Each structure stands twice: as C-alpha cells, then as structure tokens.
Amino acid sequence: MSDKKIFPKVTFVLSSITRSGGSRVTIEMANRLLEKGFFVRIAVRNKKVSFMEILRKKLKNLWLACSGADYTDWGFQYRGKLISFNNLNEVDIEDGEIVIAVGTKEIKTVQALKKNIIKIRYCHGLAATHAELTEKAWQDPMITLAVSQTLVPELEQYSGQKVNAVVPNGIRTDQYFDMDLKRDGIGMMYSAHYTKSPKEALEVIRRIKEQWTDIPLYIFGVARRPPEIPKEYYWRYPSIEKTRELYSRSKVWLSISRSEGFGLPILEAMACGAAVVCTENHGSREIVENGKNGILVSPGDIEDVVNKIDFLLSNESIRADLVKNSKETVSMFNWDKAVDKMAHVLISLSDKWKSTIAV
Template sequence: MYKVCFVLPGVSGHAVGGYKMVFEFANRLSAEGCEVSILFDNTNLYRRFRAPELIRKNVANFMTQIQPQWFKLDTKIKKISTLEKKYKEKLADIDVCIATAVQTVDLVYNGIKAPRKVYYIQDYENWDIDEKYVQETYGLGMVNVVISTWLQKIVNQYSKTKSVLIQNPIDTSIYAAKVPMCQRKQHTIGLLYHEGPHKGIKNALEVLKKVKKIYPDLTVKMFGQFPKPDLPDWIEYTRGASQAETVEIYNWCQVFLCSTIKEGYGLTGIEAMSCGACLVSTDYDGVKEYAVDGYNALLSPVGDIQAQVDNVVRLFDDMDLRNKISQNGIKSTDKYSWDEAMRKFNEAIGVSVLKK
C-alpha cells in the first residue's frame, strides 16, 4: 500500500481554498487504496493566546482530530499534529511527503524522511516571506506541482526540472447549473467576502454601490469565513457557508463578481461559472486559467472599478449576452476534470509507478 503524507501549515477551523484542494486530493487517494496521512504543522498555532504551553498543545492536538468540520474528510485518513510526542514515528515508513505551502517546505525537506518529496505550489507566496527564500524553495529538487501556467513560468526559472501543471479541477456533479438563467431573479449578484487585501473586497463593494444606484432593485448575496462586515441591508451575508449553500448562491445570482488583485487561481470564479452564473472579474493572472473575456466571462483591468460596473450593466441589460456567457461558462468547466487531475497527480507523487 502506497503511503502518502500531506503537510499543511496548521489546522484551520474555517474553509480555506488551498486546504480544500489538499483534502480533495487526499480523499481521492484514499479511495484509490493509498494510506493517507495529513500532518498539521501546529508549531505556531494559538501562540497569540496567553495560555500555558501544555494547554496550547493539548488544544491544538484536539482541534487536529475534530477538524475540518467544514469539509467531509475520509475517516480513514490519519490526522497528525506536530505538537504530538513522537509524531515522526507515525510517518516513519511513508513513500511520499508533500509540502503544500512555503511554510511547510523546510519541515518536509529537512525534517521528514521519505524517498520522494513533492511541493504542491498553489500561489507565489511572497507576501509575508522573503521573496528570495520563496524562489530558493523551488530549486530544492523536489517534484514541483503547480496549479496555473503563470505560476509554472515563475517556478521553472528556479526549479531543477520542469514543474508539473495540474490546474485546479472541479466536480461538475456538485457545481452544476440547476436554475436556468431565465429563471433567476433580475439584478442579482453573488460574491466572496475575504479580508485579505489581495482579494480586492474594497473595490468590489465600490462596484456594488455604483451598480445599486443604477438598479435600485439590486440584491446581493455574499459569503465568507470572516465575521460579518458592516454592510447595507440589500447585501445578505452568510458566514461559514457550506458547499451546498455556496452552490445555491451560485445558482441564485445572474452575476458573480470578483475584484481580486492577485491570486494563484480563484476557485470561486470557476465554481460560479460551472453553476451558470456570469463571471465579472478582474483579469488577475489566476483567472486567466479558465476565463476568456467576451466568451465565458467579462474581464477588466485590476483596480478598474468603473470597468467592472460597466460589465455588470452590460450583462443585466443584454439577455443574449447573459445567456451566452452563462452557457459558455458551463461548457468551459467540463475540461477541468478530477479524472485527469488525479492521473497527473498520481504520476507526480509516484503512485502510478507503483501501479505499473
């Protein structure tokens, strides 16, 4: 039995896109018959709280076992905390260890023994870590797996071998258009709320205010993992939305708005497209993996608030354009299959070699 270990930078009690992709791969590897472990590097978890070290460790270890409550993880998957005594003994005979973020690279590369080391790169993580160090991690000799072509170009500049491109797949049996565009309420917008400046939520709110002046009947549904911000009463906010709730929002809105400034991929955009919502987004690097301006989305320069307003207006006022963008969006997501992603991932981590 092939033994796989993913390493995540600490346990998380709320939905995180990067964690979601790791959990998805873990579930599918487990279903294929692999023995899967997830090691949570909880070294700095809860350090902000003034509590004795022993209590902090016990809480972290307990949370490791009960999370994620926001994602249905296969019960056969072992969850391990770095704060457990002799945690490395539980990983003594693994076949492959996978770093999933720049913070986990040192632990995977220097701290855990495994004949194969893989680096699953989901963004250019230079926002709070020295950029030179980030670049150096790409050249350590691990098998680099990237989620987008723009990331691949960066990583390949520093990698010893060409990185493996596996674009984020989507389960179209879940993210599906259940409500035809013609049956959706007029002048409706959905979007993700995130406090990170790179997500551009301040710009998104400005877009919404301007659109509201044009369409007084505008209604908005926003979801996210953060506490509800100060919002006008025409914006409904769902904190900690489940997968089913996000699918419902995607199927409710005519337009899904994204004002992101920088992101590796952008899962919510492609999920919304798969559910038939018309994507109005900035043209940040990640979205270009699946969105084509004028075909399956309307894109505009990052930071151009008025351009996004104009694109929303175009869709609200033009039924034919709305239907075209919606239908092409649904069709576009078919090629991002989990079968193809798993084939590539199995090859990258060495499972396919074992099966031969």
C-alpha cells in the same frame, strides 16, 4: 492497479486546515487518492490552543449548524488519517514515502526532513505579499507541482528549474450545478484578506447599490459582515447547498482578487450558470478566456468592473453565450481527471526513486 501494495505512501503537509480553498482541495485530493488505494495522511502543524479557544470553536460550530451555516474548516470532510506535528522529523515517515508541502509556509519544513524520502512542493498560488518568504520557499531545487499552467513561468523563474507537472483542481459537479432558480442578482465572495481586494470589493458593492437599487446582492464569506454590506445580502460560512443557491440566483458573479492560484469559486459560479467577471491573475487566466467564457478586467479597476456588469445586464444574449461556453469549460476541470493525473505523477516519481535506490 487494484493491488493496494503497489501505491506509494503519501503525506500532505499543511500549516493549518481552515475554510480556505487550499484546505478544501487538498482534502478532496487526499480522499480520492484513498479511494484509489493509496495510503494517505494529512499532517498539520500543531498550534498551541487554549481550552477556551477550543470551547469557543465548538460553540461557534454549534451556532453555525443551528443557523443553517457550515463549519469553520473543512477538516470534518477528510476520511483518512490526520496527524499533528511540532517537528516533522519526529513523525514516523518511511523510506520512499512521498511528502508534499502544500503552499508556501511548510516548504522549508519538508526540505529540512532528514529522511530518505521523496520531497515535493505543490504550488496552489503565489502570495501577493511576503515576497521574501515566497522567493526563499521556491528558489531552491525541489520537485515542484503547480495547480495551474499560468503559475509555471514564475515558478521556473524563481527556481531556475522546470516544474515537474501541472496537476489542476477539479470541481464537484454533484455539488455545484444550475438550480434553475429565479436569476436576478449580482454575486461575490467577500474576504477581508488583502489578496482578495476587500477595499475594492466594498467600493464595487457601493457602486452596485447606487446604480442598481432594485437588484439584490448575493455575497458570502467567512469574515464578519462589514457594515457596508446590508445584512440581508450576506451569508457567513454558508453550507455548500446555500452557496450553490447563491451562485444560481446570480446573473453576474464577481471575483476581483489581486491573487488566485486556481480560482475554484470561478468554476463553481460557472457550473451554476452565472456569467463571470473577474480580475486578471494566475487563477483566472487558467480558466477564463476573455470575451468567450467570461470577462477579465485589470486588478483594482473598479470603473471597468462596474462597466462590465452594466454591459452584461444590458446584453442578455451575450451573457447567455458566456454562460453556455463556461459550462464547456467546467467539463474540462473534473476531479476524476485531476486525481488520475496526480496518481500518475506520484507513481512515476516513486518508481524513479526505487530505480535509483536499486542502482
């Protein structure tokens, strides 16, 4: 597999590149496929942006850098070719090239391509909102990959066909590891997006501040800090190094999203030695075995979240067992395995396409 020419060309199609987990893992996968010898591009929908908007983003990134925070998106990490498009049919795509729609929004765009190519949709999660858009995107026959096994039944119900492969994400254990710091707080990633349960998150924070007045909170996110979160407990756009520190200072890490396709922050918290309490959804069920390597609660059940925090803070030996078992879980999700699986799937699909053409 050292000959670069044997690898198919691959284009990942994204609606945008942001600070989201989906953008980050797509870039990580693309970079690693590049290292294997694949020709890989990322195509991003071109959105009309004014000069002032560009200037504001540059100034914002400069301010973040000066304040020790990180950039507003993950695009700077990509080492390959990044292209923008208005009409994907106008992009130079070769016969037999593999074009992958990441997420829901660009599936119809890839399906509509009038080219002799291999079209794939890669599910990183099913939205808790926009049910009609979700159903339309996943109902038609198309080669389908899923990031977690727990997504498969619903995807197959939508489309009436088998999911071709499950290709999970990995975790960078060179970036996320236990820093052996004073572990004294409760952590959480906050997002204002509906699927991340912001109202419930703020109520949990209120209850924690009320019940455990001497315990610090370690909260990060990309949203502006809500007034309900004290300034000293919130980090906006933290660097990877700062995020690792926040995980490593947390005794308990909370994830109370309504919806997660994979739940990478859960793995990151585990790798950094925090005991995880999270709501039950596609992503958490893929990673967490309730009572063994973490604790699952029902979405929206704030009382149960608070009770589970109290249980773990009062039972250090049980918390330690969860942490020990979660470290074993982390070892199962590494990028080497993930990219090997993706490479195998892409090469197999390309070989099948070539054999069909030959006939």
